[in-house]
Amino acid sequence: MTAPMINLRQVSKSYDRGGETLKVLQALDFEVASGSFEALMGPSGSGKSTLLNLIAGLDRPTAGTIEVAGTRIDTLGEGALAKWRANTLGFIFQAYNLIPVLTAVENVELPLLLAPVASRERRRRAETALRVVGLEDRSLHYPRQLSGGQEQRVAIARAIVNDPTLLVADEPTGDLDRASADDVLRLLETLNKELKKTIIMVTHDPVAAERATVVRRLDKGSLA
């Protein structure tokens, strides 16, 4: 067996909220194997979003070590962390978070602006990513001209354009109707199976969770 894609050891995370310490995660051990598609479920306040943020390097643990795709990210500086995210990670948000002033293809191209890639090559890769999500005919549309499902698929194209090893999805179907949600989930499955992307997805939706290869439940900061 290869080294796990995600490896958390004794991770704690607490917040200061008005003088009170709120312990969200406590001495958590968590592993995700390379190439798996895992769903993370749990009630609000269970700490699943915090866990996702820690994995994505958006937040730092109070204690413990985090290794993702072979890198100790809990010790990286801000700049190195940003670079790591740009190279390793693809993000999918519940609210899609496309930039409204950019067209679909430009939104997809955005992460490539950080890499030393020629502009023609950037455009080519962005178009390829849009083809993967089946929206090549929408490349010049602005986000407001797309449906919710289409927006989320553009967001997925943006997440994969820099060929990351890990996709992090936070309630990717939360804002979508059933049919669109199914499209998105099918797409994630394809990405996992055919492009060998490791995916970790936070969700409330049991139908979405079914698509994952592993389902984990988090409650009050520890795995159930």
Next chain:
Amino acid sequence: MIPVRYNVRSLAVRKTTTIATAAGIGLVVFVLASSLMLAAGVRKTLGLSGRRDVALVMRKGSDAELGSSIEDPQVGLLGSLSGVRRGPRGALVSGEVIVVAAMEKLGASGVSNVQLRGMTEQSHELRPQFKLVSGRLPRAGADEVLVGQRLRGRFRGLDLDGSFDLRKNRPVKVVGFFSDGGSSYESEVWVDLDVLRTSYRREGFVSSVRVQLESEGKFDGFQALVERDKRLGLQAMREATYFEKQSEGTSLFITVMGSVVSVFFALGAMIGAMITMYAAVASRQREIGTLRALGFSRSAVLGSFLLESVLLATAGGVMGAAASVAMGTVHFSMINYASWSEVVFRFEPTAAILGQSVGFAAVMGLVGGLLPAVRAARIAPAVAMRG
């Protein structure tokens, strides 16, 4: 009606934006109020200088005392006319000489003109507000001068026991300072008439003649007597009128300049208010939709946002007006066009000016807030339901 509290709280929540916008409007009001205060100061200083029961006689065609000249015998003649008040030493008539002298400014480079006035024994009686502030009165015929208190310390030599040259090798000593109820005389140096005339080779002439009338009402008769005799070539006007005319140019200049500048500034600040109010409307769409859904009418929403904008601008206006009051302690010296000499003015804060300035701010708020408020009023109740 949507309660005002709602607007006040909304302004308080967006603290930075509210302060930036109000400060912009406050600065405009500060500039406007200051220039109006200065114009009022000019009018007041020169307005206080003249009396309605004193006639000022000058050569016909002269706009100012400086350019006018009257021969000595005519002074006596004027005193003998009817309507002139008589005192223990005869008719209350004072022929005075006006000259200007270039003096070195302190605290600024270069020289500037100071008005010197040759005074007679009667001169003080024609100026009932005259008061010695420090030092003593000059002795008659001595090379001693009295200095208006506003000039104190502004020119080299104009200090108690200081001295300056009337002409080469003719120094005069400052023996006292006087006040005159805030009039422009406080920006003059008073010298003995004959001392001044011999120094400036003006023997036998005076610049102007002041005549104390028995009452205000005697002026028209007196004026007719003076101007009827064409050989005299003289004209009479009320002293008050003379100074009012002097203040016209300067105060008009300041008012026009201040207003033009304020209009430009107001345009800028109004755009600032508009930006702020549009942002307020945009970020509260759902709130507004909810209010509409709750049954508030379009006009209530319109009124509420207009009120908010006016509140914002008025707050700025009050800050600006308050700051401008501090200008009241500043002295502002400037050439008076009519006499070509420096007169020291003050910023004169009046309730009317402060009121007008705050009102101007409120209007800025109203105009700047109108379009955003209209947009707010157009928001449909259904917006409340949208995500």
Next chain:
Amino acid sequence: MNLASFAARNVLRNRFRTVLTVLGVAVAVVAFLLLRTVVYAWTMAADFAAKDRVVTRHKVTFIMTLPKRYVDDVRTAPGIKVVTFANWFGGKDPKHDTEFFSAVAVDTKSFFQVYDEMRVADADLERWQTDRSGAIVGDVLAKKLGWHVGDKVTLESGIYPDDPQNPWTFTIDGIYTAMAKSVDRSTFVFHWDRLNDRIATRGQNEVGWIVSRVDDPRHVAETSLALDRLFDDREVQTLSQDEGAFNASFLAGFSAVLRAIDVVSLVILVIMTLILGNTVAMGVRERTNEYGVLRAIGFFPRHIAAFVLGEAVVTGCVGGVLGIVLAYPLIERGMGRWLEENMGVMFPYFRIETSMVAVALGASVVLAGAAAAIPAWRASRLRVTDALRRVA
């Protein structure tokens, strides 16, 4: 698309607000340029004064005159090229009571030699020199009062007696034009001899001031001092200044006004900064979530700061350029023309100073940057997780 074009795209994000902000900056720039132009026009007479011209007048006061003999003494002094003299007449046209202009009695032979930036046609000049009742007037004055060559005009002086039997009537013999910016184009000049003959014997042969040109402008200060030394022991002492210093001492009386305008022109820049800062802060607040997304997909804090700053600088720059474009017709065509015609004594040349255009543009760019500095810093320092939570 690249980073710059992405940033540029955001300038037009809230198109309406950007337009308003640009307008606000433009208005501020117009107001700033207007104020600076007032100061410039006012002080220009001093800056553009002929460097080789010396004015000699009474040491104590400009209202007293000098003996005419002094003119000859100045003429024979070392280093002096050509000399002229003049008396102030005041004067106004009773038909145009409110129009103020300078009427001056001058020496016909030398006046236009000393003031060679005032040009008169040779034929007109010759006719005027032999016509004792003739006058030469500035083109702006002539146009405003509707005077033409050959017209007869009557003036009143506030200083010299008006005699109904012998009015001050002049024939307009010529109209001068200005070859330099600092020339008042509303002056009225006539024969000094005519004025002198009308004055009572006592005050005759007195001149208001003497103007001379020196051989070498580099020695103008020494020459001035030498002139004053020449008269130091005579009956009247003099004060000689080169034209620049003379004008500067006249301006000193308005120094408080100039300082006030300086302060006010800074105030408008502060207002502009507030407007810009407000816009930037609002943009940042609304886009916090988006900055979170950018950070999450790997953009650096400095990228975010650069976006915020760049947007503000572009807005400030566009506003500045628009303001300058608006200011030229407004100030030079509109107000400038009016002021030159009606207040030519104070503002002979009311035009925008070129270097001030650069200052205005620089100020709008730099102040935009300054206004955006704090919001940019804050935006770059946002925690990604907080930013993502924020919904616009």
